[in-house]
């Protein structure tokens with residue numbers, strides 16, 4: 001016996017049963033959004049060198065991946081297009097026969113119940129790799145908006161359930177909301193990349209989507225990682241312009257921002273667990289340096305603890321499997 005007072009926290013950790021009773025945060029399959037790269041061409045299943053386990057798919061092969069996703073109980077996917085043709089204004093982003101539009105039609109035909117989110121941006125479709133129109137080396141804001149609106153409307157025409165604009169032009173939520181409403185799509189939600197940092201963690205995605213800027217960087221439109229109050233301004237304006245979900249991206253180095261957004265705005269929050277965050281864990285686990293399942297589950301639970309409602313992650317299929325195992 002001790003002769004001084006202290007608290008016995010370990011009582012609530014004594015058995016698995018008690019630990020489960022007091023667990024505060026859970027991860028569910030419904031929280032997961034799985035990214036899929038669809039590529040123009042035939043018979044393509046290309047593993048992305050910097051993202052082991054993640055592939056670019058041509059449409060004649062992607063059904064196998066979709067079947068697996070559905071079977072695992074994942075309820076939503078986000079599509080990224082890798083087009084055959086790029087040009088100055090990224091017109092394949094809004095072509096009726098564009099890769100994302102065709103993929104959406106094909107997937108929705110077989111799986112109406114699967115929520116298909118379309119990433120709405122131009123950088124994969126422009127030859128310069130920027131997310132908007134260029135003039136004299138500058139990314140023009142207002143001139144880019146009409147192209148984004150066209151892209152969003154064409155994606156919804158193809159059957160997309162949710163539009164996720166990721167380009168970080170000012171006013172993109174207002175423009176797309178207005179454009180969708182005018183086209184008769186006022187029932188389609190916007191999942192805005194509201195808080196998107198100019199991050200080095202996007203490197204592997206740019207390999208996957210062939211979307212690296214061919215000159216300069218994205219710092220005139222994506223945010224400085226050092227800024228926190230600015231994230232609140234971005235989220236506030238997107239909410240006021242009509243966003244239905246707010247994305248924070250990347251996730252892991254930005255848990256404080258997730259909490260801020262959750263506390264300040266009463267909209268569902270989405271954490272984008274980006275490519276570099278995936279690749280680091282994959283590399284370490286393939287080397288046998290860390291326990292992949294343990295690290296991934298801890299990382300995703302920490303995002304939920306920070307306040308996110310949903311998680312966009314390349315680990316979604318693994319997590320769905322691990323959740324089944326733990327039942």
Ligand code: PBG
Nearest residue numbers: 121123166201202205274275276
């Ligand atoms: C394009 C876009 C990017 C990502 C999603 N959409 C990259 C970028 O801004 O260059 C990054 C996703 C990831 O790293 O997983 N606007």
